[in-house]
Amino acid sequence: MANSITGVNDDIISSSVLSGFIAGITPIMSLASDFSADAAKPGDKISVLRDNTAIDAALDKTTHTAYTIQDADSDSFEISLAQPKYVSWGLDDTEIANSSVVNLELYGRRKGNKLASTILADILSPVTAANFGAAAFTGAASTFDADDVADIKSAADAANWDDESRYLVLSPTYYNALLKDAGIQSADSFGGLEAIREGKIPTLFGFRLIMSNLIPANAENLVGFASSGSGLATAFRYLQPQEGNTYNRAERLSDPSGMTLGLRDWYSNDTGVRNRVVEAVYGKQVGLATGILRMVSA
Numbered sequence: 001m002a003n004s005i006t007g008v009n010d011d012i013i014s015s016s017v018l019s020g021f022i023a024g025i026t027p028i029m030s031l032a033s034d035f036s037a038d039a040a041k042p043g044d045k046i047s048v049l050r051d052n053t054a055i056d057a058a059l060d061k062t063t064h065t066a067y068t069i070q071d072a073d074s075d076s077f078e079i080s081l082a083q084p085k086y087v088s089w090g091l092d093d094t095e096i097a098n099s100s101v102v103n104l105e106l107y108g109r110r111k112g113n114k115l116a117s118t119i120l121a122d123i124l125s126p127v128t129a130a131n132f133g134a135a136a137f138t139g140a141a142s143t144f145d146a147d148d149v150a151d152i153k154s155a156a157d158a159a160n161w162d163d164e165s166r167y168l169v170l171s172p173t174y175y176n177a178l179l180k181d182a183g184i185q186s187a188d189s190f191g192g193l194e195a196i197r198e199g200k201i202p203t204l205f206g207f208r209l210i211m212s213n214l215i216p217a218n219a220e221n222l223v224g225f226a227s228s229g230s231g232l233a234t235a236f237r238y239l240q241p242q243e244g245n246t247y248n249r250a251e252r253l254s255d256p257s258g259m260t261l262g263l264r265d266w267y268s269n270d271t272g273v274r275n276r277v278v279e280a281v282y283g284k285q286v287g288l289a290t291g292i293l294r295m296v297s298a
Contacts (some may be wrong), residue, residue, distance in 0.1 A: 007041065009097065009104055010274050014263055016108025016279045017115070018253045024116025027212045028123060030167030030234035032287070035258035040081055040237035042281060048077040051191045057278050077233035079283040084239050084262075085118055086279035087111045092272045115280065121216040123284045127225055127294060128218055131286050136226065136277065138294035140287075141173035146181045148202065152293055153205045159290040161228040168207035170224040173210040174295070178204070183289060224295040231291025232284065238262050239281040250280050253278065 034048040035245040057122065059068055089111065099107075129135070136155045137148050156166060170178075176183055178201055201209045207226065215222060239262045241250045249265040 009099065009101075010091070010265070010276055012101060012104045013089065013108035013111070014253060014276060014278065016105045016257075017112035018255060020109030020112025021116045021278075021280075022112075022255050022257070022259055023109075024113040024214055025120055025259070027120060027169045027210055028217070030169050030208075030210060030227035030229065031123075031231075034233075034235040035077075035260060036236070037133045037238055037252050037254055037258070037260045039240035041239060042081050042083050044081045044237070046079045046081065046235040046237070046283065048079055048235055048285075077285045077287055079233060079235045079285045081235065081237060081281050081283040083087060084281040085115060085122075086277050087115045088275070088277045090273045090275045092158055092274075094272075109120075111278070112157065115278065117214045119280060119282060120212075120214045123232070123282070124216050124222075125218060125290060126232060126286045127222060127283070129214075129294070130294060130295055132231060132289055132292045134173070134294075135296045137224075137295040138298065140297060141171075141177045141223070144174050144177045145180060146183055149178070149205050149207065152295075153207070155293050156226060156228065159228070159293075163206060165229045166207045167210060167227045167229075168204070169210045169215065169227065170295075171215050172211055172213050174224050175209065178209075180271055185230045211294075220294075221296040221298050222294060223297045226293040226295075228291045230239065230288045232286055234282060234284045236260060236280060236282045237277060 032048050034046055040046070061067070089107075136152045137144070139148075152168070156190050176199075179199060184201060184204070203209065215224060217223075234257060238252050241247060241264065247264050247266050249263060251263050253261045253263050262277075262279045262281070264279070265275070267274050
């Protein structure tokens with residue numbers, strides 16, 4: 001009976017890990033991303049299409065001549081999957097049976113958020129001046145307002161970003177600075193009612209906004225960035241155990257977006273401890289230098 005209770009409650013933790021991970025990893029929506037439940041292993045290469053690339057020029061068609069087929073490879077990222085990162089826990093029958101559902105869910109979300117913060121810091125580590133040039137905005141959160149977003153839009157326009165794939169990812173103090181902007185608070189302006197009632201700004205000057213407290217400073221005071229989807233790419237896959245393993249369960253954890261993590265589960269009869277590992281195998285690749293506009297505090 002103890003094993004059954006442990007299994008049910010541990011499933012609560014596992015699903016909460018996925019939920020916490022998805023919540024924390026949200027900024028990768030702004031990048032060229034490829035999620036799949038397909039199995040892969042470190043070292044495998046994944047080809048990810050990107051938007052707003054330097055597409056080959058349109059050609060004239062001459063009568064009775066063959067079409068010149070252009071190379072699609074120049075319009076994609078080639079990503080090598082790195083070593084997986086994971087979180088784990090081992091709880092005995094008594095510990096997990098005596099825990100409330102609320103505590104188990106909170107524990108799982110914290111584990112998932114920790115995995116997300118670790119992976120996101122790695123994925124966003126190339127968002128530096130060396131890769132993407134001078135910052136489009138420099139200043140404290142107290143100086144940041146909608147006019148600055150308009151200036152970032154001008155820089156995106158100059159770089160010929162596609163109108164449909166613009167994101168602005170901001171740390172909380174900069175996002176909340178926009179909530180204080182009188183123009184945004186106005187019910188007649190961009191998402192004004194949502195800004196006041198829910199503390200959310202869905203879009204502003206063509207950018208879809210994402211708030212995240214997991215943006216790494218990268219030793220350059222990074223506090224946010226605008227993305228066209230062509231500056232950086234990432235891919236996630238499921239790491240499948242080898243044949244002959246003796247796990248109780250070894251399977252995929254997926255959400256409707258397609259993001260997939262791997263779950264490994266085994267029980268120790270000697271200690272009465274149920275062990276779980278949730279892991280992600282992923283890779284990243286820098287793309288066009290014009291595809292990201294950085295924001296720094298100083």
